[in-house]
Amino acid sequence: MTPVDRRSLSREITRLANASVAEALALDALPADRCPLIGITGPPGVGKSSLIARLARERMAARDSLAILAIDPTSPLSGGAILGDRIRMGELVDDRRIFIRSLATRDSRDGLADNLPLIIDRIVRAGFAEVLLETVGVGQVEYAVRDMVDTMVLVLSPGSGDQIQAMKSGIIETPDIFVINKADLPGADRVAGEIRSILHFRKAPPTVWRPRLVKVSADRGEGLADLSTLIDGHQAWLVEQGGGPTAAQWRRQILASLIARRAGDVLRALPTDATEGRLSDAFHRAIGAMAAKEEPGDG
Ligand SMILES: Nc1nc2c(ncn2[C@@H]2O[C@H](COP(=O)(O)OP(=O)(O)OP(=O)(O)O)[C@@H](O)[C@H]2O)c(=O)[nH]1
Ligand SMILES: [Mg+2]
Known part of the structure; x- marks a missing residue:
């Protein structure tokens, strides 16, 4: 790939992350074809960032560029993103072929960042061969990421008992690849065994990808x-x-994420009387309000 101006790419990402729907539309981007997008998700502290830092090196053996996007849950106390990812991925920062960026979740309801598909699209248009996306959490976040990425990797570690319980009750969707990280610690084999037994009992037609499991120590x-x-x-x-x-x-x-945000904006601003009367009338009023919402430059 041609070298990207990482500072200006980073600035554009910040702008997108803060953009309202109207502002995002005003940028008038033409979505690019996607490069492979790999989601690395899992509960806090299982070692996702450490793993990605190592994995990036491995992936770079066969690629000329790579982007890493880490979504940090916004801390309600500090109101800012946790910068741990930057630190753990620090050794990669000097590699000009790798672009690393972390983003706060802000007010997005699904545990992801606002405008995430657009941000990924911007990164893809910069020409990276592959994008690794780190997200924290299981369940809700996992569902939201599932539709967005090609390959979903769920990272667990010894002590991820709650997640395994959630899997047994079907709350957690099956990822494509399970990683048991911290295999250097006791208990890794037990976690791996429990996952294997859950997978064994899940019935799936032979045309479906059979989830794989690997033990690693980042x-x-x-x-x-x-x-x-x-x-x-x-x-x-x-x-x-x-x-x-x-x-x-x-x-x-990309459209779905913009429409969902616009719907949220309109619903929050809908006056009480607009919700009254027949449900079908209220529904069409809300749809009308969505369409009528002004774009910048509309007057
Ligand atoms: N023993 C051991 N510790 C590890 C391993 N990988 C990561 N850790 C440690 O686990 C802690 C969390 O690592 P991170 O890479 O920040 O984990 P994370 O999942 O990205 O954390 P969040 O982004 O905060 O959810 C750090 O103290 C790491 O040093 C491993 O393979 N073995
Ligand atoms: Mg992390």
């Missing part, structure tokens, strides 16, 4: 090559199945 740098191979395997399987998300599906994602 600290010791063990298992990262295996994880990278599994990711490649899933990507190859997607291509065999007719590809990951198509350009049209990706555009739909």
Whole structure:
């Protein structure tokens, strides 16, 4: 890829992250075709950032560029993003071929960042060969990420008992790849065994991807090559199945996120009397209000 101006890309991402729907639309971007997007998700502290820092090195053996986007939950106390990711990924910062950025979740309801699909699209248009997306949390966040990424990796570690319970009761959707990180600690085999037994009992038709499991130690740098191979395997399987998300599906994602935000804005501002009367009337009033909302430059 041609070297990107990382400072200006970062500035644009900040602008997008703060943009209202109207401001985002005013940028008049033409969505790009997607490059592979790999989601790395899991509960707080399981070692996602440490893992990504190692994985990035592994991926760069066969690529000329890579972008890492980490979504930090906004701390209600500090009101800012946790900067731990920057620190743990610090060793990568000097590599000009790797772009690292973290974003706060702000008021987005699903635990992701506002305008996330647009931000990813901006990164893709800068020409990166692959994007790694770190998100914190399981359940709600996982569902929101699932639709956005091609390959979903769920990271657990010894002590992720609550998540395993949630999986047993079907709350957690099956990711494409399970990573048991901190395999250097006692208990990793037990977690792996529990996941295997859950997967064993989940019935799925043979055409569906069979989730894989790998034990790694981000600290010791063990298992990262295996994880990278599994990711490649899933990507190859997607291509065999007719590809990951198509350009049209990706555009739909971007549109869906903008429409959902606009709907939220309009509903919050809807006067009480507009909600009264017949439900069908109130519904059409709300839809009308959405369409009528002014764009900048409309007058
Ligand atoms: N023993 C051991 N510790 C690890 C390993 N990987 C990460 N850690 C430690 O786990 C802690 C959390 O690591 P992070 O990489 O920040 O975890 P994270 O999942 O990104 O955390 P959040 O983004 O805050 O959710 C740090 O103290 C790491 O040093 C590992 O393989 N083994
Ligand atoms: Mg992290």
